[in-house]
Amino acid sequence: MSKMKYRRNAIGVIARRDIKSTVNGIGIYVAASLAFLVAMLFVRSNLKGVTENGLMVMVNPLNYPLFIAVIIGATYLALTSTISVARERDQGTLEVLFYGPVDSTTYITAKFVEQIVTFLGLIVVYIAVFFIISKMTNFGMDGSFLAMAGLSVLLAASIVAFGLLLSTVSRSARTSVIVLLVLLLAFLAIDIVAGILNSMSAKDMSATLIYARVAVDMLNRGLKWISPFAYLNRGIAAVGLGVASQILSSIGASLLYTVVLLALAVQFLDRRGVRK
Amino acid sequence: MIQTEGLTKKFDGLTAVDNLNVHVEKGEIYGFLGPNGAGKTTTIMMLLGMERPTQGTIKLFGKDLAQSYFEIKRRVGVLSEFQFLYEDMTAKEYLRFFADLYEVENPDRKIDEVLSRIDLLDRQHELLSGYSKGMKQKLGMARVLLHDPDLLILDEPQSSLDPYGIKEIRDIIMEENSKGKTLFISSHILSEIERTCHRVGIIHHGKLLAEDDMTHLKQQVTSEMEIAVELEAYNDAIGGDLKEQEFVNSVTHEGNKLTIKTDVGEDHRAEISRIISSNGGVVLSMVAKEISLEEAFVIITEKNLSLLTKEGQAS
Numbered sequence: 001m002s003k004m005k006y007r008r009n010a011i012g013v014i015a016r017r018d019i020k021s022t023v024n025g026i027g028i029y030v031a032a033s034l035a036f037l038v039a040m041l042f043v044r045s046n047l048k049g050v051t052e053n054g055l056m057v058m059v060n061p062l063n064y065p066l067f068i069a070v071i072i073g074a075t076y077l078a079l080t081s082t083i084s085v086a087r088e089r090d091q092g093t094l095e096v097l098f099y100g101p102v103d104s105t106t107y108i109t110a111k112f113v114e115q116i117v118t119f120l121g122l123i124v125v126y127i128a129v130f131f132i133i134s135k136m137t138n139f140g141m142d143g144s145f146l147a148m149a150g151l152s153v154l155l156a157a158s159i160v161a162f163g164l165l166l167s168t169v170s171r172s173a174r175t176s177v178i179v180l181l182v183l184l185l186a187f188l189a190i191d192i193v194a195g196i197l198n199s200m201s202a203k204d205m206s207a208t209l210i211y212a213r214v215a216v217d218m219l220n221r222g223l224k225w226i227s228p229f230a231y232l233n234r235g236i237a238a239v240g241l242g243v244a245s246q247i248l249s250s251i252g253a254s255l256l257y258t259v260v261l262l263a264l265a266v267q268f269l270d271r272r273g274v275r276k
Numbered sequence: 277m278i279q280t281e282g283l284t285k286k287f288d289g290l291t292a293v294d295n296l297n298v299h300v301e302k303g304e305i306y307g308f309l310g311p312n313g314a315g316k317t318t319t320i321m322m323l324l325g326m327e328r329p330t331q332g333t334i335k336l337f338g339k340d341l342a343q344s345y346f347e348i349k350r351r352v353g354v355l356s357e358f359q360f361l362y363e364d365m366t367a368k369e370y371l372r373f374f375a376d377l378y379e380v381e382n383p384d385r386k387i388d389e390v391l392s393r394i395d396l397l398d399r400q401h402e403l404l405s406g407y408s409k410g411m412k413q414k415l416g417m418a419r420v421l422l423h424d425p426d427l428l429i430l431d432e433p434q435s436s437l438d439p440y441g442i443k444e445i446r447d448i449i450m451e452e453n454s455k456g457k458t459l460f461i462s463s464h465i466l467s468e469i470e471r472t473c474h475r476v477g478i479i480h481h482g483k484l485l486a487e488d489d490m491t492h493l494k495q496q497v498t499s500e501m502e503i504a505v506e507l508e509a510y511n512d513a514i515g516g517d518l519k520e521q522e523f524v525n526s527v528t529h530e531g532n533k534l535t536i537k538t539d540v541g542e543d544h545r546a547e548i549s550r551i552i553s554s555n556g557g558v559v560l561s562m563v564a565k566e567i568s569l570e571e572a573f574v575i576i577t578e579k580n581l582s583l584l585t586k587e588g589q590a591s
Contacts, residue, residue, distance in 0.1 A: 010377055101350050
């Protein structure tokens with residue numbers, strides 16, 4: 001049997017076990033419920049807008065609620081993938097897997113597949129629920145809704161790869177989560193500060209503040225290539241513009257980002273080792 | 277089956293394993309001994325490709341692990357000192373997971389078979405979180421046997437087991453070996469190693485100090501053999517005659533009990549018996565007192581006594 005066949009079998013077995021564990025756990029249901037709850041608040045707000053302001057037309061009223069649901073689902077994935085490798089290393093089960101026909105590439109791929117399959121399941125449920133809401137509210141679901149749902153899988157791929165990379169670098173599950181939260185908060189803080197500084201008039205700013213604005217803006221632009229959430233924003237903007245080349249380039253960028261991060265995760269797992 | 281050449285591992289300037297040359301033949305039970313921190317686990321981890329050697333080569337089944345990783349790993353069964361299990365699974369689910377990983381044929385039949393061997397068949401549907409330490413250890417052994425590996429690497433296989441469990445594992449080791457399987461065992465229970473292993477390697481401070489079969493190993497650390505003889509009645513002629521023999525180093529007696537010290541290497545018991553008879557004595561019992569593996573191990577490691585030549589062979 002070829003190396004690829006051995007690897008494919010191991011990926012399938014590990015991913016199946018993890019999917020079963022996810023389905024039997026409570027986390028995914030809490031995340032989905034939270035996503036629907038928040039999304040429904042936005043749907044309700046849109047409904048209110050229609051009834052109170054007498055709006056006749058609303059462009060893609062379900063797209064933003066879906067976006068919110070996707071962000072919550074993806075954040076759950078970011079957390080679980082960030083914990084996954086580090087937790088299994090902490091428990092020692094990772095070492096036992098590597099006694100057998102499992103190597104770093106196999107293991108990271110299995111974890112990635114498990115998370116993506118989980119997300120696909122989540123997206124199918126999202127689409128079904130939003131379809132029912134669409135029928136109940138008469139809010140339309142057009143091609144852009146499905147395009148966004150499709151693009152969200154790429155976001156999930158980017159986020160899972162990001163989480164797996166953090167998980168292989170960190171020494172424990174707790175450290176992984178702390179690092180993830182610190183990074184996400186840092187991304188957000190830099191984005192907010194850049195927004196504030198950019199909104200200020202240069203005439204009212206001191207020279208130091210102008211230099212700070214340039215520096216923060218450059219940092220923010222750089223982070224747009226590091227933060228996985230930025231890839232969804234880029235994709236959604238492209239879908240909104242309806243320019244095929246931009247949609248394709250955002251898909252390509254997401255895929256490249258995912259592959260690079262997964263390759264780095266494999267390298268780090270190899271270097272860091274699988275022992276506690 | 278296992279061959280390492282010049283295997284070395286350094287961690288931050290500290291040499292954990294130093295130029296290790298280990299050779300394990302097909303079908304043998306090899307005991308890998310050493311005090312805590314000697315480099316045993318690091319060596320095992322390198323054999324399994326889980327630690328990268330700083331220097332040296334490893335061959336399993338005559339092949340380089342990096343070249344034939346999956347092929348080799350599917351022929352090896354590994355039991356570690358501590359059992360890390362998926363505690364949300366039952367024993368049956370746990371073994372099924374590994375049976376699928378190794379693509380075991382007729383997995384249900386095989387799982388029942390290995391659970392029977394370790395006497396856990398009737399507890400197969402219990403969650404592993406409720407298993408005792410000994411049961412977990414035995415389940416680990418079941419996992420090792422599941423895919424019928426040609427090489428079993430066992431790190432402290434009998435730790436945390438009661439005497440019944442120790443015997444069960446010993447019986448499994450002997451059964452597997454009788455089927456032609458090769459076993460590489462690292463253990464601190466030297467009496468078990470002495471009972472089961474054909475050859476042993478002793479590692480200390482990362483260096484292999486000795487690698488030989490039990491008899492030769494013991495002979496190398498002691499210059500004399502002690503023979504205890506119980507006579508019906510002692511007479512001075514017996515003692516006098518024995519002292520004159522070239523192979524006898526000393527003779528002492530206490531009542532009817534004689535202690536004779538001879539050079540190691542040859543068995544002189546028949547000759548001693550003849551001398552006693554020719555002097556009118558009657559032998560009630562005669563026991564050659566051998567140094568135990570534990571004593572040999574202590575002598576070798578305490579004195580850092582290398583019994584290997586530069587080529588890594590037993591001297």
